[in-house]
Structure formats: C-alpha cells, structure tokens
Amino acid sequence: MSAKNFADRLLSLMDELQNPCCIGLDTRISFVPSFIKQEAAEKEDDAFEAASDAILEFNRRIVDATYDLVPCYKINSAFYELYGKHGIKAMKKTIKHIKKKGRVIILDVKRNDIGSTAEAYANAYLGRVELCDGTKTKSYFDVDAITVNPYLGSDGVLPFMEACKNYGKGIFVLVKTSNPSSSELQDRTLEQGDVLLFHLVSRKVDEWGQELVGSEYGYSSVGMVVGATFPEHAKICRNLAPRAIVLVPGYGAQGATARDVVHNFNDDGLGAIIHSARGVIAAYKTEKFGMPEEKFEEAARNATIEMIRDVLNALRHENKCRW
Amino acid sequence: MSAKNFADRLLSLMDELQNPCCIGLDTRISFVPSFIKQEAAEKEDDAFEAASDAILEFNRRIVDATYDLVPCYKINSAFYELYGKHGIKAMKKTIKHIKKKGRVIILDVKRNDIGSTAEAYANAYLGRVELCDGTKTKSYFDVDAITVNPYLGSDGVLPFMEACKNYGKGIFVLVKTSNPSSSELQDRTLEQGDVLLFHLVSRKVDEWGQELVGSEYGYSSVGMVVGATFPEHAKICRNLAPRAIVLVPGYGAQGATARDVVHNFNDDGLGAIIHSARGVIAAYKTEKFGMPEEKFEEAARNATIEMIRDVLNALRHENKCRW
Numbered sequence: 001m002s003a004k005n006f007a008d009r010l011l012s013l014m015d016e017l018q019n020p021c022c023i024g025l026d027t028r029i030s031f032v033p034s035f036i037k038q039e040a041a042e043k044e045d046d047a048f049e050a051a052s053d054a055i056l057e058f059n060r061r062i063v064d065a066t067y068d069l070v071p072c073y074k075i076n077s078a079f080y081e082l083y084g085k086h087g088i089k090a091m092k093k094t095i096k097h098i099k100k101k102g103r104v105i106i107l108d109v110k111r112n113d114i115g116s117t118a119e120a121y122a123n124a125y126l127g128r129v130e131l132c133d134g135t136k137t138k139s140y141f142d143v144d145a146i147t148v149n150p151y152l153g154s155d156g157v158l159p160f161m162e163a164c165k166n167y168g169k170g171i172f173v174l175v176k177t178s179n180p181s182s183s184e185l186q187d188r189t190l191e192q193g194d195v196l197l198f199h200l201v202s203r204k205v206d207e208w209g210q211e212l213v214g215s216e217y218g219y220s221s222v223g224m225v226v227g228a229t230f231p232e233h234a235k236i237c238r239n240l241a242p243r244a245i246v247l248v249p250g251y252g253a254q255g256a257t258a259r260d261v262v263h264n265f266n267d268d269g270l271g272a273i274i275h276s277a278r279g280v281i282a283a284y285k286t287e288k289f290g291m292p293e294e295k296f297e298e299a300a301r302n303a304t305i306e307m308i309r310d311v312l313n314a315l316r317h318e319n320k321c322r323w
Numbered sequence: 324m325s326a327k328n329f330a331d332r333l334l335s336l337m338d339e340l341q342n343p344c345c346i347g348l349d350t351r352i353s354f355v356p357s358f359i360k361q362e363a364a365e366k367e368d369d370a371f372e373a374a375s376d377a378i379l380e381f382n383r384r385i386v387d388a389t390y391d392l393v394p395c396y397k398i399n400s401a402f403y404e405l406y407g408k409h410g411i412k413a414m415k416k417t418i419k420h421i422k423k424k425g426r427v428i429i430l431d432v433k434r435n436d437i438g439s440t441a442e443a444y445a446n447a448y449l450g451r452v453e454l455c456d457g458t459k460t461k462s463y464f465d466v467d468a469i470t471v472n473p474y475l476g477s478d479g480v481l482p483f484m485e486a487c488k489n490y491g492k493g494i495f496v497l498v499k500t501s502n503p504s505s506s507e508l509q510d511r512t513l514e515q516g517d518v519l520l521f522h523l524v525s526r527k528v529d530e531w532g533q534e535l536v537g538s539e540y541g542y543s544s545v546g547m548v549v550g551a552t553f554p555e556h557a558k559i560c561r562n563l564a565p566r567a568i569v570l571v572p573g574y575g576a577q578g579a580t581a582r583d584v585v586h587n588f589n590d591d592g593l594g595a596i597i598h599s600a601r602g603v604i605a606a607y608k609t610e611k612f613g614m615p616e617e618k619f620e621e622a623a624r625n626a627t628i629e630m631i632r633d634v635l636n637a638l639r640h641e642n643k644c645r646w
Contacts, residue, residue, distance in 0.1 A: 026440065029453050037455040047454045047461055054455055078436060078443035082452045084415060084463035085408040092407060110435050112472055113401060114502040117349065120401035129405045130352050131370045132360040132377055138370055140407035149435055151474040151497060153504030174474060179437040181476030188523065189514040197511065197520065204507070 003168025005214035006221040013071035018323035024277025033293035052090035065297035112149035118159035126163040145170035170221040178227025178250035202240035228256030252279030258314035269322030326491025328537035329544040336394035341646035347600025356616035375413035388620035435472035441482035468493035493544040501550025501573035525563035551579030575602030581637035592645030
C-alpha cells in the first residue's frame with residue numbers, strides 16, 4: 001500500500017522529460033541489423049538463444065540511445081514468447097536494463113482470465129509469486145504496468161487491480177483497438193440507449209479506476225488502450241473516462257498522425273501516452289530516417305526526436321501543451 | 324497443408340479412448356505435495372527454478388497416472404509464466420512429456436492481438452519461428468491448439484487460423500466464459516434483433532471455422548470456449564456453431580454438473596471437451612478422493628475415472644453417448 005501510485009509516477013516522469021511519448025520494443029528479429037544477428041549466431045549454437053541474444057543486444061542499444069528523451073517504454077511480449085525460455089530471458093534482461101535507466105515499463109501482454117488464474121497473471125507481471133516454501137517474496141518480471149483484455153468482465157480485471165493496489169502498479173484495459181475489424185465487437189450498438197460496446201467498456205474503466213486515482217495528478221492507475229486510428233471514438237472515450245491515462249497505439253507506422261492523437265489528451269495537456277514501435281526502432285530502414293544499419297541507434301534517436309516534436313506541436317496547436 | 328486436421332485428430336483420439344474428458348494442468352505450487360517441493364528446494368538454489376522443477380515433477384507423475392484414460396490435456400499458461408524462464412521451461416518439458424504419450428495438448432493462453440503481433444503469437448505456440456539467419460525452421464512450444472480472445476475481431480483471429488491451416492492446429496475462441504461477471508460484456512443485448520454479444524461471437528466462430536472443417540468427422544479446428552455454468556447459453560452456442568468443438572470449463576470445482584455439460588454435445592455424441600483441473604490434480608486434498616499426499620497420483624486417477632463415468636452416464640441419459 002505504501003508503493004507510490006503508478007499514474008503519479010508516470011506523469012511526473014512525463015513532466016520531467018517534457019513529453020508523453022513512448023517507444024515500443026516490438027523487436028522482431030527482422031528489425032535487428034544483420035551484423036548483430038551474425039555476431040549472436042557465431043557466439044551461440046542454440047538458434048533460439050542466438051535470436052534472443054540478438055534481440056536483447058538491439059534493445060539495449062536502442063534504450064541507451066533514447067532513454068534521455070522518453071519517459072516510457074512498451075515491450076510487446078509476443079516477440080519474446082516466440083523464443084520460449086530464451087526469449088523470456090531476453091525480455092527480463094531488457095526490463096532490467098530499462099529499470100536501471102529509471103524509465104517506466106509497460107508490458108503489452110493483453111492477458112485475461114478469471115479468479116485465481118487472473119491472480120496468477122497479475123502476480124507474474126506486477127506482483128510477487130509463491131515459492132516452494134509457501135512464501136511470496138520474489139518478483140520475476142516486476143514491470144510497472146501491463147495491458148489487460150476486458151472480454152471476461154470485472155472478474156477478469158479486479159485481480160489485476162489488487163496487484164495495482166498492493167504494489168503501486170498500473171493496467172491499461174483494451175477499449176477501442178486500432179485495427180479495422182475492431183468494429184466487429186467493439187462498435188456494436190447495445191440495446192439500452194445509443195451506446196456502443198466500447199462506450200460501456202470506457203465507463204467500466206472509469207468505474208474500476210476510481211479507487212486508484214493518484215493524489216498528485218488526479219489520474220488513475222487504471223488506464224485504457226484507445227487506438228489513434230479512430231479520432232472520433234477517441235473523443236468519446238476521453239469524455240467517458242476522464243481520469244484514465246490513454247495508451248495510444250497507431251501513431252506513425254499504422255497511419256495515424258499527431259493531429260489524430262491530440263483528442264486523447266485532456267485540457268491539462270496530460271492523460272495520454274503516444275506510442276510508436278516500428279517507426280522508431282526500425283527507422284533506419286525507412287526513407288525518412290534511412291541510414292546504414294550500423295547507425296540504427298542514430299536513426300531511432302532522430303525518429304524519436306521528430307515524434308516528440310510532432311506530438312508537442314499538435315498539442316500546442318490545440319492549446320493543450322503544458323511543456 | 325499436408326498436416327492432418329486438428330479436429331479429426333482430437334476426435335479420433337476421443338473415439339479411441341472412448342471419452343471426451345480433459346485434465347487441466349493448472350498446477351499451482353500449492354497443489355504440489357510438500358515432499359516434492361522439499362526435494363526440489365533441496366536440489367536447486369534458485370527459488371524460481373525449484374518451484375518450476377516441483378511443478379514439472381508433479382505434472383509428469385499426474386500424466387503418467389492418467390494418460391491411458393484421457394485423450395487430452397489442457398495446460399494453463401498463467402501458472403508457468405509466474406516463474407519466468409524457469410516456468411516456461413517446465414511448461415515446455417510438460418508439453419514434451421505429454422507428446423511422448425501421444426495425447427492432444429491445448430495450451431490455455433487466451434492470447435489476442437492484431438496483424439504481425441497476432442502472427443507472432445500464432446507462430447510462437449502453433450507454428451515455426453524466424454531465426455537469426457532468416458529461416459523459419461524451428462518450433463518452440465508446438466502444441467496442438469490454443470485459446471484465443473475475440474475482443475479485437477477478425478483481425479485478431481485470422482492470423483491464428485493461418486497457423487491452423489499451415490500446421491494442422493486448432494484454436495478455441497472465448498465465447499461465453501464460466502465466471503459470473505461474464506455477463507457484463509458477453510450478455511449485452513445488441514440493437515439488431517434479439518441478439519446477445521456472445522451469440523454474435525458464436526456466429527463468427529461458425530463463419531471462421533468453415534474452411535477448417537475436417538473430412539473425417541465434419542468438425543472444425545476453430546472451436547469455442549463455453550463455460551458449463553450457464554447451460555441455457557450453452558444450447559444457444561451449440562446451435563449457432565454446430566461444427567465447433569466446445570471446450571467446456573467449469574465442471575466439478577466450479578460447480579457445474581455432468582447434466583449441465585451435455586448441452587454442449589451434438590446428437591452424434593461429439594462436439595465437446597469436458598475439462599477439469601483442480602478437481603483432478605488436487606483430488607487428494609478433497610473429501611471425496613482424499614488420500615495422503617504421497618498417493619496424489621492415485622487420487623487423481625480415481626477422480627478422472629469418476630469424471631469419465633459421470634459424463635458418459637449423463638450423455639447416455641440424453642441418448643447422446645456414442646461409446
């Protein structure tokens with residue numbers, strides 16, 4: 001209970017670094033420059049271990065080249081689970097490296113389950129786990145926040161909130177995702193009133209979040225994921241859950257612009273995290289920031305600086321920039 | 324493409340073993356007898372590794388004591404993710420052990436994402452993964468089927484279906500979960516007609532599954548999860564997606580009886596997998612099958628035999644038993 005509220009921690013770091021941007025370590029092996037892959041493959045016979053080593057080395061260099069710029073990193077678990085225990089080790093070491101730099105880590109796992117299973121997921125990523133002697137003293141991943149899928153209802157969210165309360169952590173509940181077919185379920189109109197399913201989920205997020213509002217900034221540690229690709233929907237979510245921090249995917253590579261993402265912010269210039277993965281970490285492969293692969297860190301840094309400038313300009317244009 | 328259809332493989336194994344039951348390896352450390360935990364803790368200094376070793380030893384013994392009875396095991400990923408890379412190793416070794424016994428493995432991971440991330444999850448658990456040299460030749464987990472959450476719509480399901488097609492695998496889509504608050508989203512009435520959200524998802528499952536119907540039994544490799552705790556809802560799902568195999572949690576420890584689960588079967592006596600975890604693997608701790616912890620395997624075996632008898636009797640009562 002004494003752990004500092006997650007939302008307060010994240011927002012004070014945004015104030016310190018003067019931007020709300022987040023780099024996504026969705027590190028596909030195809031993003032890793034060939035010289036890193038070759039070196040890893042030469043050192044290590046096990047193909048899963050070599051791939052994981054290459055990904056870890058890439059991540060460390062990206063973090064070293066960008067941590068002075070951004071408050072937050074998001075790690076996409078899928079690209080680590082690919083390599084089994086080897087990938088999980090690389091993920092854990094990436095987490096450790098980011099922690100040393102004092103930055104917030106959101107683990108994008110989209111977990112969902114009920115009862116004791118949800119509790120197990122919550123403890124795995126946010127809390128402490130039970131060991132052979134019955135004690136609960138150790139944490140394995142210990143990230144700051146994870147993403148959670150709400151399809152199972154409150155039973156699938158409350159166990160995660162327990163971990164948030166006990167350990168000062170946060171969750172981001174999927175509300176309106178950035179993909180075209182997100183409309184199939186999330187945009188269905190419900191019988192009562194003129195309400196779409198994702199409106200209902202936004203309201204739930206607001207309700208769940210009440211007891212985790214931080215004293216410093218007034219935002220909740222129960223946030224939500226709202227894709228940047230549907231700006232009109234973003235406005236609605238913003239209104240229905242005003243204290244939730246919105247994790248916004250879709251900027252850059254998925255086609256949304258800085259003008260699209262401003263709707264996720266409140267008038268105080270806070271309330272959203274703008275996230276880019278491929279657009280930053282694979283910037284060296286793009287036309288705009290293209291560089292020889294040996295300079296991938298420099299390209300990532302340039303893309304990050306450009307992203308921050310772009311987002312802050314759009315906020316200024318709407319009179320919402322606090323920095 | 325040449326891999327045998329998952330549904331055909333599963334159903335022929337059910338015919339061979341003459342029952343549709345599945346044991347859940349939701350192995351919490353608290354289920355593991357203390358003599359196994361002590362031995363593991365003495366052999367291994369690392370507390371995560373010791374816990375994982377104890378869980379693996381427990382699983383192996385449960386499988387050895389029951390594999391001649393059941394066609395299928397379900398592994399709940401949460402209880403392995405708890406211990407990071409150590410737990411993942413125990414999970415992989417459990418998978419390997421079950422494979423040697425020739426039984427089907429469903430990994431309950433409830434994954435969900437879009438585009439290349441969903442593809443990564445699909446490849447992680449069902450397919451092959453890309454390595455440093457750019458080849459895709461190795462599989463890490465390589466289970467027969469996984470569970471998938473549908474909240475993201477078709478974009479979040481189709482990449483998993485690709486893996487099903489390419490590697491002869493299956494998925495079970497969450498439709499109506501067994502928990503009380505599953506009604507919050509899943510039972511919402513939609514504007515068009517008298518349709519609840521989970522009806523819509525059942526229809527989607529039917530639609531997605533069309534191209535993965537097996538030639539031998541006529542069932543699809545796109546199945547669905549429908550909790551046993553709402554029998555009326557189970558009938559509706561059964562009708563809306565007649566070719567989907569229903570993975571049914573909730574029997575036993577969660578309160579549903581064999582009479583409740585029969586609604587998930589078609590008249591041919593097929594179409595459902597009845598799953599019990601705690602009721603079997605922790606049977607030695609119950610009043611009904613209670614035994615000293617040294618005999619936990621015997622208790623698990625007795626509970627399995629009783630479960631099979633119970634389910635088959637209920638099916639016979641409805642004239643739906645084919646064995």
